Amino acid sequence: MEEERFVQSGTRERNLGIELIRVTEAAALSAGRWMGKGNKEMVDQAAVDAMRQAVDGVDMDGIVVIGEGEKDEAPMLYIGEHVGNGGEPEVDVAVDPVDGTRLLALGLPGALAVVATAERGTMYAAPPGVFYMEKIAVGPALRNAIDINAPVAVNLDRIARARDARIDDLTVAILDRPRHAGIIRQVREVGARIRLIGDGDVAAAIQAAMEDYRGIDVLLGVGGAPEAVLAAAAIKCIGGEIQCKIWPRNDEEREKLKSDGIDFNQVYRTDDLVKGNDVSFAATGITTGELLDGVQYFGWGARTSSVMMRSRSGTVRYIQARHKWRKPGVGMTR
Numbered sequence: 001m002e003e004e005r006f007v008q009s010g011t012r013e014r015n016l017g018i019e020l021i022r023v024t025e026a027a028a029l030s031a032g033r034w035m036g037k038g039n040k041e042m043v044d045q046a047a048v049d050a051m052r053q054a055v056d057g058v059d060m061d062g063i064v065v066i067g068e069g070e071k072d073e074a075p076m077l078y079i080g081e082h083v084g085n086g087g088e089p090e091v092d093v094a095v096d097p098v099d100g101t102r103l104l105a106l107g108l109p110g111a112l113a114v115v116a117t118a119e120r121g122t123m124y125a126a127p128p129g130v131f132y133m134e135k136i137a138v139g140p141a142l143r144n145a146i147d148i149n150a151p152v153a154v155n156l157d158r159i160a161r162a163r164d165a166r167i168d169d170l171t172v173a174i175l176d177r178p179r180h181a182g183i184i185r186q187v188r189e190v191g192a193r194i195r196l197i198g199d200g201d202v203a204a205a206i207q208a209a210m211e212d213y214r215g216i217d218v219l220l221g222v223g224g225a226p227e228a229v230l231a232a233a234a235i236k237c238i239g240g241e242i243q244c245k246i247w248p249r250n251d252e253e254r255e256k257l258k259s260d261g262i263d264f265n266q267v268y269r270t271d272d273l274v275k276g277n278d279v280s281f282a283a284t285g286i287t288t289g290e291l292l293d294g295v296q297y298f299g300w301g302a303r304t305s306s307v308m309m310r311s312r313s314g315t316v317r318y319i320q321a322r323h324k325w326r327k328p329g330v331g332m333t334r
Contacts, residue, residue, distance in 0.1 A: 017280035024284035026054035027113035032295035036107025047097030060084035066094035092123035100200035110289030116233035118276030143241035205231035209240030232273035237309035
């Protein structure tokens with residue numbers, strides 16, 4: 001059996017993900033000033049303004065297909081907006097200037113700034129009026145073990161078997177929402193552990209998919225449709241699996257979407273949400289969570305913690321950065 005070893009890459013192509021880190025850093029540095037101040041609107045506005053300015057300097061011809069704000073009536077990078085400096089490559093862009101706006105406004109852990117890109121025309125663009133999706137997300141070893149149409153107990157049994165573990169060894173991440181009372185009850189009935197999260201299911205989906213992170217085995221429940229595409233971009237890079245179905249919030253929304261031809265039984269898998277093979281994903285922590293540390297400010301500048309992923313290589317990079325806007329001997333007295 002041939003042993004797998006590191007082989008030096010011969011590629012000389014540009015890594016777009018490295019440039020996207022500067023975009024998420026800018027959003028995090030700006031929005032982080034509003035941590036704990038209770039103003040969700042200013043949190044979003046600060047992040048959007050900084051992200052828009054930074055992304056326009058990136059060498060790409062991007063079109064926003066997943067924007068922030070429509071669901072929450074917040075400031076947004078608009079769907080259809082052209083971003084980048086107009087150069088190559090032509091890409092779809094998905095953004096969430098703050099994944100976890102409420103978390104940041106209240107000073108709670110886990111807020112992120114997130115950007116993803118893929119080849120033009122390969123990212124799923126949710127039809128108008130589609131705001132939420134039912135989701136299940138896991139890592140590479142479990143990608144063939146899950147079925148969003150199967151009962152919770154069946155999925156957890158399959159995951160446990162694939163892990164060579166017991167169901168009560170598993171940890172399930174679920175957004176803490178009234179709509180999840182039934183899922184929570186079913187998970188408890190079979191004995192799995194639960195981690196309730198206040199917001200930010202992009203980070204939870206990524207953690208469920210990362211093989212070197214064992215704090216979460218699976219993400220279950222209903223969350224935002226834009227967040228599903230962003231999570232799918234990261235999961236495509238990692239090699240895991242996310243499955244989703246459109247979820248109407250009420251009977252009125254169900255009837256409206258049904259009249260628009262929406263099929264609520266259609267399952268969207270990772271490759272349906274992001275069809276491209278050259279996917280880049282970047283995220284910077286704003287408030288400290290388990291995935292990334294938050295922004296730290298000092299008199300001389302700030303520190304940020306980011307993650308960058310790329311599907312073509314499967315590489316995941318963690319980047320610790322120091323941003324110095326005051327240098328010794330410049331504007332300082334001793």
